[in-house]
Amino acid sequence: MKASRRPLLVAGFAVIAAGALALSGCSGNSGGSNGQSSGDDSHGPITFVQGKDNNNLIRPIIDEWNSKHPKEKVTFKEQSDNADQQHDDLVQHFQAKSTDYDVVAVDVIWTAEFAAKGWLAPLKGDLKLDTSKMLPATVKAGTYGGTLYTAPWVTDGGLLYYRTDLIKTPPTTWDEMMKDCSIAKAHNIGCYAGQYADYEGLTVNVAEAINSAGGTIVGKDGKTPTLDTPEAKKGLEAIVDAFKDGNIPAAAQTYQEEQGRQAFEAGQLLFHRNWPYIYSLASTDGSSKVKGKFAVAPLPGVDGPGASSLGGHNIAVSAYSKHKGTAVDFIKFMETEEIQRQAVTKASNAPALASLYDDPELNKQLPYLSTLKKSLDTAVPRPVSPFYPAITKAIEDDSFAAIKGTTSVDDALSDMQKAIKTAGAGS
Template sequence: MRSLRRSTWFRSLALVSATALALTGCSNNSGSTSTNSDRGPITYVQGKDNNNVIRPILQKWNDAHPDEKVTFKEQSDNADQQHDDLVQHFQAKDADYDVVSVDVIWTAEFAAKGWLQPLKDDFAIDTSSLLKPTVAAATYNDTLYAAPVTSDGGLLYYRKDLVPTPPKTWDEMMADCQIAKQQNIDCYAGQFAQYEGLTVNVSEAINTNGGTIVGSDGKTPTLDTSQAKAGLQRLVDGFKSGNIPQSALTYQEEQGRQSFEAGKLLFLRNWPYVYSLASTDGSSVVKDSFAVAPLPGVSGVGTSSLGGHSAGMSVYSKHKGTALDFMKFLESEEIQRLFVTQASNAPVMSKLYDDADLNKQLPYLSTLKTSIENAVPRPVSPFYPALTKAVQDNATEALKGTKSVDQALTDMSAAIKAASGS
């Protein structure tokens, strides 16, 4: 969860469309010969179950399928460690990692390496009821490789007692920073520490201004544009003006949330999980004085980086029939409702965002739907780990003022080319 315009859908599709790489390993020829009729116990692997939602869900499955029980392999709560653990077991052709939780940024990498079972033909799943960007994020080389399970989109948290009408554009938000100065608080923060969250925020800035980081092949940098420059420049200018405090250079999700809850921030870009905490934490001084809005853009709603996780089936699984049914179970309406009500995880089923009872319980849902519908994935690339490092390293220098925006983008492009061998 922490673990982004011409037309939102078409831009999302473009980012996940066909790559020029020859994918000799994308079939399951090197994996198990298991078919969709092979059934038996399986293991489900995902990060730490902080909200204690997946265990009750697995119990529901196990009660109904005593001969096909799912064992939970819980990873750490660190996304990089989760990624490396999956890579290690895939490389070992471990048949015990049957179904794995795949961050949307890992789909291309795992699919390109032939580790995920393509969800087509006998393994096809129905995605017609799901939000299109979530399906796009689980697609690679025009093939679905994972089943969308939870989504995520960035939201703008704001002090409704100080700003009755939320800004619709970045410029309007920057103008509202005078209110923060009058209140002697900081104006705006996102996630600007040197980690994955920085890639999220930089991608949002560039995408909102109409730019991209790489092309549809997943390896050719596309940063030498006025749009990309304008996107990164607006963040740099925010730090230069003081509208984004220098302390935000150390902010991951939690530092920003804590600052906002303490009443020290006028605006915060963060994920939906913040809503329930800011509303209920005993230490929150804004529980009755904040609201959420879509991220501000150039002339209207901005572009969020798409977040979330899908369920991927290992090509090495020996019980792919059970694995397929379990993935469909995770996408069922009953389980999707549990994800959103018990863990504040954004559902992938479109109709739930318009459910009156859910909206009464979770007032941010309609805003979140707008965010997700206007979201695009972070750069879709089989070289993503190296790509995100290139973004983080050079964006950090630009935000600190130790590199110009032009130089940062030039060096970012060079690092991406080196990583992809292009």
Template sequence: MKSRTIRALQGAGAACAGLAALAACGPGGATTAGGRPTFEGRGPITYVAGKDASGSIQAVIDRWNKRHPKEKVTFVQLPTDPDAQREQMIQNAQTKSDAYTVLALDAVWTSEFAAHRWVDRLPEEQFPLRQMLKPIVETGKYRGGLYALPFSSDGGMLYYRTDLLKKAGIAEPPATWAEMKADCAKVKRLPEARGMSCYAGQFQKYEGLTVNFAEAVNSAGGVVTDAKGNPHVDTPQAKRGLDFLVNSFKDGTIPRDAVTYQEEDGRRDFQAGKLVFLRNWPYAYPLMAQKDDANKVAGHFRAAPLPGLNGPGASSLGGHNLALSASAENKATAIDFMKFLASQEIQRFTLSRAPGAPTYDALYKDPKLVKQYPYLPTLKQSILHAVPRPRVFRYGDVTAAIQQQAYAALTGSTSSAQALKDLQQTLRQQAAGE
């Protein structure tokens, strides 16, 4: 595919200034009288997403290509790191290149990409949105319009050692942070638990830290930003949430080296028998269920809702949605491919290859799937009660600020109170700059 030059679009681009103009102008090819894209053109397209470690996406694309030899899809795999994915997608959009067609956006990027008109508003009447879980559908919307089609979701869960809790006389997984710490104390008195740590999540300075910070704040009754994007982190509720993490590092509930953990670090330690509890995504369940000599938890763990301050906590809502690049060609093919990729047929298939969170309600109720993936009912509850990360125009700046201040508090270079005060000021300045 060729790349369009910026000069060819300078005339149209000069007419768009500021956020209000961005909402009304921008690239996107032919439009109807109402300004909606017509989605014309058929032929080859690209699908752009992070690295496909399971191979499931390429298998799906191969299935499409076999059925549509004149409208083949090329898979463009970006780095695993979400920040790097976002950066490359933005670079493509800013140069108005047609090299990227269908984008797998992190669910939290919708507002940013829609506000800039980097992606087209989609014809929502053409998609089975009513069959999907409502919180997932909402992640694809911006100012009343659908800009990203739900493809996969994600909800955090608490993995726990059933064998150790049972031996310690604990009948149910903890619903609160205090219960989790008390349960850990009982478990660690067992000879089998000698040297184990209590709990871990994702605390390295990357997007996972934003997720874990937001979950702590939400699970203590606070919010990071309100529905309008205004920050509310310098509050007693937010402080109680951050204090839970900070104090857990101080008292040993969370091991010190967890400040370097991403998802796989925690999964490996839990699987190796080093943790009683672990916050992670559903992808980890089948990996930890595989029986081998190095796996100490297969058959001895389950998943529960995340605990909170006074009761069950609130997960951050994860997942990826499908968006259509405004500067792409062959948009009719792209819309059909998006329908195919987000269909129940394909979600059922990918669930068997890369277990996660389906978008369709029916898949959580399917007896065969629930038997194969026992975590599905818990995962559905996690999603239904999940809270989106800040849905803001400049998400990249917001998450960077959160990571900086949360990491400073976790590592002891500043207090929780000062970190939240500084974060509130930074987020307020960013919101004013929009």
């Protein structure tokens, strides 16, 4: 899935870059701890809200539910396809303690913010879910303060795309990939690019570099910065040095997901970091010059495969829902193998259900699934923090300055450290 705060596109076998979900519902108010309403065992009509249903996946699913539950019908509210607008819409309804939203889709980077403010019902007690069959990373992404607040639904991870006509074996480490850049130079093309424009995608790429080098951005409390380490420096320095020596072309400073995809499809890159959604586009676009000439591998790390940043959307119960019993039953329905399989085959959403990644039929249709699972097995959520917007702004602004060469890596990390510490102190 593309980095948040951008319109989300769906195309072909777009794993979850497409149609990123943001669900919602209708129901109750009043009472309860943390501002929650009562009704954990209450059943009745609910509303389900998510982003634009580009693949017409959700409506038939809701029709199926409604045919089996005539007294607990689900109404679908479709938001826009813009992640910022989805987030703001949810915030407005939560702040108003609106009873209009019961089940909501939550970008993985919003979980801590919403949970810390008491807007999501904790999925425990009467609302407890069995997550034992879900990918561990998706469960971790839905957990805040040791409690599950959002249920795994669709996920995403970064992949390394590489030219099979130029490279026989993909690199497993960053250093190996940098050595292979001589091949790119020999063919007069760029070596590697990810998403390095000054936006959320830069946070994704920088987090991957730092995590892959063994570092972290914040501690387990979600507020204490941990960027003053050799590992964090090694991660950011790898990106900055690659720009300096031209292994990452200067043009990549303007790349979001689509610009990078277009460069790779045009045959201008040997390696490219992106989400799974571009696999089918590069395979089917009439203008693609790499059709049949590329494959995917896990992102490279220091001593082996690196750590992808986790993408995706989970689904949650609004703290103000009057019919939480129905809301959690609907979530359980959405997590069944039947529905998860529909999400894969119809919308190419990467499932949270682990077993589907080993399904022979699905792997035949979506050849990258097995590699994606390896990526997700080692994926790391972006900082789980109730003030994530302040953290990502610090990472974006300061790392972009280091990439441009207007500040040093040491100063960039120091500035990030101070900004995150300040944000945490004011939380």
